[in-house]
Amino acid sequence: MSDDTVREQLSSLMDGELSTDSARFLSKRLGNDADLSATWERWHCARDILRQQGSLAPVDFCARVRDAIEADADAAPSTATAAGGMRLWRGLAGGAIAAGVAVFALMLGQPAVSPDAAQPGEAMLANVAPVTTSDLTPNWRLSPVADRQSFVLAQPQLSSEFDAYFVEHGLANGTAGALGIVSYVPVVATPDTRDAAPALTGQSAR
C-alpha cells in the first residue's frame, strides 16, 4: 500500500468516512508506524486549532506527552530490567495509542451520526466588525448639535415669564454683538414656550 493511499485512508478516518474494517486495519498500523502516528497527531492538532476547540495546545503537544511518558519510564527504579522495562512501557504506550485510535475509529465508523456532529458550522470565519450607521453617514460640514436638556427639580411655570429676557438679550446681541445680524436668529427661532425645555428651579423659604 503506497504512502498516498495510507494518508488518504487516514484523512478518511479523521472525517469518519472509512469503513469499519479499514479503520481497524489502519488503527493497528498506527500502533506500529511511528511516522503515521505522528502524522495523525499533527492533523488532529491542526484541526483542533482551526476549529479553535479548547485551549490552543502546541502542535507537538501529543509528542511532548509521549516523551514525558517515556521519560517517566526511563526514570523508573527497576534498574535490573531497565531495557526490558523500557520496551514494556513503549509497548504499553503504543498499545494505548492504538487502542485509543481504534475506539475513535469505531466511534466515527458508526452509521448513526448525531445531527450536531453533522453540522459543518464548526469552521470559524474571521471576525468581521458589523457595519454601523456611522459608516453610512456622510461627512457633513455641519456638526451635530448637542441635545442635552436641563433636568427638572420642579415643574416650571416660568418659560413665558423669561421669554422676554431671551428676546431682549438677542436684540442687544444683534445690535452690539460681534456677530451682527446672525445674533437675531435665535430670537425668531425660539421654540414654542409650551415645548421649551423646562426651567430648573430651586426655592427655599427666607
Next chain:
Amino acid sequence: MRPVFRLATLLLALASPLRAQDPLALIGAAQQAQSARSFEGVVVFMHDGRFDAVRVVHRPGDAGYQQVASLSGLPRALFRDARETRIEDAGQARRLPSIAIAAQAFDAERIGDSYRIRQSSEERIAGFQARVIDAVARDDVRHSQRLWINPDNGLLLGVALIGPRRETLQQVMFTSLVVDPRASQAGAAVAAAKPEAALPVSPPPGFRLIGERIDGARRSLILSDGLAMITLYLEPRADELDRLTTLRRGATQLASRQLGRQRAVVVGEVPLATAVDLANRAAQALND
C-alpha cells in the same frame, strides 16, 4: 520691528482689512461688514437637537433695516430699524424701542485675553469661500467659538459655539446668500464711547461693561469679553422669594436669582456656572 515698518504694516492692514491674513483682523472686518454690506439669504440654526431655517435680510445705512423671519417651526419674524424693533408672532406683534449701544462687543485689544485666536482651514459655505477661525476659550468661564468668514467681503457665513467637551452647542450657517457688491458708507462709523455706569458686582473674568439701559426700575447691563455677550438685568420684585431659576435655549443660558424683593437675571451665551455665579453675586449685592 522698526517703528517705520510697524506703521507700514498697520497702514496696509487698515487699507485692506478684508484680505488681511490675521484672523483677528478678519473678525474685526466681519463686524464692520455688518454695517457696510447689504445682503440677504437663508441660514440654518441648529440648537437643542433640532434645526430651524431662518430668512435674513440686511440693509445697512441710516435708512437701513434688518428682517429676520423663521421659515420652519412656529412663524415668527423680527423687523428692526433705527426707531423700533417689531417682533411678530402668530396673531400678535410686540414693539420695542431699538436698543442703541455705543460700544461694540468686539474688542480686538481684549479678545486675546480670553481666547486663543487661530485660523484652522478654508471651507466653502453657501457658495462662498470661508476662512475658519477658532476662538478657543482660555478658561471655563466662556464657550469657544468657530467662525466662518468670507475673506473677500468680510461677511460672517457661520458661527458655532463649542462646549468644553468640544461638542457643538449651537450653530448658525448660511445655506444661501446674495450680497450686494456695493459697500455702504453710512453705517461704517461706530461710536466708541464707553459707558460710565458702575457695576454693582464684579463681572466674570475677562468681561467688561459695554452698555447700560434703564427701563423704569429695571437696569440692563451689557457685558462683553470681546466676543461673547452677557446681559445682566437688575430689578425689584413685588413678591419676596429666595429662588434660583435656570433655563437654556440653544447655547443661551438664563439664570435668575431672587433674594427677597430683588432679582438678578443673567442671560448670555456662556456656561451655566458662569451665569449662575453672576446671578447669585448680583442678587446678593442688591440685598447688601
